[in-house]
Amino acid sequence: HKLPGGVYKWKAPSNIALVKYWGKRPPQIPANPSISLTLDHCATRTELHYEPLESASEDCQFEIFLDGVANDSFRPKIATFLERIAPYLPFTRHYKYRIETSNSFPHSSGIASSASGMAALSLCFLSLERELFPEMDESYFLRKASFLSRLGSGSASRSTEGPLMQWGYHKEVAGSSDLYAIKYPFPIHEIFRNFHDTILLVDKGSKQVSSTVGHQLMHDHPFAENRFLQAERNLEKLQPVLADGDLERFIAIVESEALALHAMMMTSSPYFMLMKPNTLEILNKIWAYRQETRRPVCFTLDAGANVHLLYPDHIAGEVQQWIKSELADFCENGQYIHDRVGAGATSI
């Protein structure tokens, strides 16, 4: 049957990887498994308005509005995404769509909206499928939402649920898959459920090298095989650390993962560097602060110059004071965003 038309609304968060995904093969299959903390504040809200067509269209028909204004800059990315998901959602060509989207974080803040954006859009499409097939159960719904999100952007597969997600097959993790992310299936200490992530906006400009190109450069990379093994091992090493709340070992693994990601960029052919002088200033400040105060703060990095500062809730007050007085100077226009671990996407 055909639905008369309507709207679905979802809010999906961004996420920050602890064990990084860098390297893939078609169709969006990761070279190694990754784990991320789901964020709370940094999120995309998306409305999918749909209307039935008289007859199925060749290409998916859609228009996009960002913050209420027609916006075609995402058009190619969304068109590719809709092509990719069509085999799994055959009804999509029988409707036309208006996609209205907005992000909680500032545009061109250097925070990628692809993870939260693709997850929010996938959840809207899946709600439409569930309306057509109401017998769909919740676990199928969430798994398929992550599966579709992955086809939009690999890391988006980890933005559907929280607090901790794993994407990618690992022999020691039952239920893990390259096709979708799962909720981290091992014990998680309370301390990580309340973790903070302050995103220090070092450089808000667009990256010189996209993550798509970066993933590709892992194909002929001299260190690729070892990097993939390292990620697998770090994922295993994190298991007791996440269960016990062992912050010292957590810090060693997480910072090493961030630097390994950037080391892959610096040693690919062609090589490139996404860190900026202020990124390094901040990393040195963090190391000095940790040494002086013994406070368990650490950093991680995405594919960009911004620094994610991770810390537990019981020291949030003093750390945020320190960010304001010491780290804000290294951020573009003094800007940073306080975020924390969240529970995943919600229907709105």
Ligand code: PMV
């Ligand atoms: O999802 P993509 O293709 O934008 O890749 C993102 C990769 C990193 O953010 C650098 C690491 C990760 O696991 O999120």
